[in-house]
Amino acid sequence: MIPYGRQEITQADIDSVIEVLRSDFLTQGPMVPRFEESVARHVGARHALAVNSATSALHIACLALGLGPGDTLWTTPITFVASANCALYCGAKADFVDIDPRTYNLCPNALASKLEHAEANGTLPKIVVAVHLCGQPCDMAAIHKMSQRYGFKIIEDASHAIGGKYRGEFIGNGRYSDITVFSFHPVKIITTAEGGMALTNCNELAQRMALLRSHGITRDPAEMTHEADGPWYYQQIDLGFNYRMTELQAALGISQLKRLDSYVARRHELAKRYDDLLAGLPLSTPWQHPDSYSGLHLYVIRLQLERCAYSHRKVFERLRASGIGVNLHYIPVHTQPFYRDLGFKDGDYPEAEQYYREAISLPMYQTLDDDQQDQVVSALRQAIGA
Known part of the structure; x- marks a missing residue:
């Protein structure tokens, strides 16, 4: 995994x-x-x-x-x-x-x-x-x-x-x-x-x-x-x-x-490589504001579901089944049962809810190597039916 x-x-x-x-x-x-x-x-x-x-x-x-x-x-x-x-x-x-x-x-x-x-x-x-x-x-x-x-x-x-x-x-x-x-x-x-x-x-x-x-x-x-x-x-x-x-x-x-700066630099290398490898697939890669230099803790894609062969959940499950430990950051807080009990409900924050329906966090860490990243991208192509 x-x-x-x-x-x-x-x-x-x-x-x-x-x-x-x-x-x-x-x-x-x-x-x-x-x-x-x-x-x-x-x-x-x-x-x-x-x-x-x-x-x-x-x-x-x-x-x-x-x-x-x-x-x-x-x-x-x-x-x-x-x-x-x-x-x-x-x-x-x-x-x-x-x-x-x-x-x-x-x-x-x-x-x-x-x-x-x-x-x-x-x-x-x-x-x-x-x-x-x-x-x-x-x-x-x-x-x-x-x-x-x-x-x-x-x-x-x-x-x-x-x-x-x-x-x-x-x-x-x-x-x-x-x-x-x-x-x-x-x-x-x-x-x-x-x-x-x-x-x-x-x-x-x-x-x-x-x-x-x-x-x-x-x-x-x-x-x-x-x-x-x-x-x-x-x-x-x-x-x-x-x-x-x-x-x-x-x-x-x-x-x-002591390794912080090199860690963040490596994450930027991986993000750029993801951007290139994922180009043309039915998904959106992370957009970076020109005022920012991200720490790149996470690399989140958003599926363009109307162009995918499978549902969001199915793509996620297929990736997990192929040995890719993807995650989803995050479930909108206002939809958690505890916060629903405080009066929040579906529809309160539509952009956040749309994000949740499409987002998947791909592997991103400084020791991820190119071969592993290629494996992630290959599994993703198969998972979305590309």
Whole structure:
């Protein structure tokens, strides 16, 4: 089986983790701050907070931005559920903005229209989570301009996008958002096994997220409500969580980060080769906005079903049966049973629903070789009856 994504673990990665295992610290040692500094420096952000998952990063990002009961967060329906669930964790509501049919990201025109109606109705969002699907950044300049007019905060869910660029600058630098979130899950571009990171240029937001990721506890006398009883003393000054990253994960991340640029470059080579090999088939290949340099976490095709010999499901099943581990990213969040129970229904976001009826994620990872890619394309030709 050729999977849709997979990690590469080198001997250097293994050696880095073993070094930590032989050290004095398995958690809360020097490696996590070193990893944070390395990522922040690479993307050009002032602060980076490593956590145990991107979901945790989204949660503390929302809390740091003051999201709570009575507030609403907007995001795209074509994303993993965590991009919306983070609102519910805070007692707020989640809502959605339909996608751009070319980029599959949150559509800035749909956002502008929805904001206009929300302003008239007094239902403006507190936060907009812009998800960089497949690694391609959203139109962040447009979203940022709208945030200045309507007063909402911006989280970039860049779980797919580390190593990518927007307008020539690395995603994560915070030029157009308050907080950016990365994921280091094994199928992502670089991995820490599990793990995530929140990046910001705001000192106050960084301090708040650092507190929230570790039980709301501080040992800083300047943050305490009264004088310390002794050198052992700490205070819980907020209700936080245990969202910390381990030293082992950070060591792996530091080692992987050294290969980030080459990983993304290889993904671009594979994407260009897919584009060429798939030309003329009854499908659409990913369109890339000229302002973006995608991290290319995913390579998603859309079947032109009226020209295919088989249905979407049948093509998917035929690919799986031939040893190609395709996937579908994602099922529209508003169609999940949990969200249907909140009042969402079919037809709410037609572009997202049309995308779901046609999309298939082909294998895309840096160690995919040309022979394997040829095998994928050959199987796809047979699966669609071309």
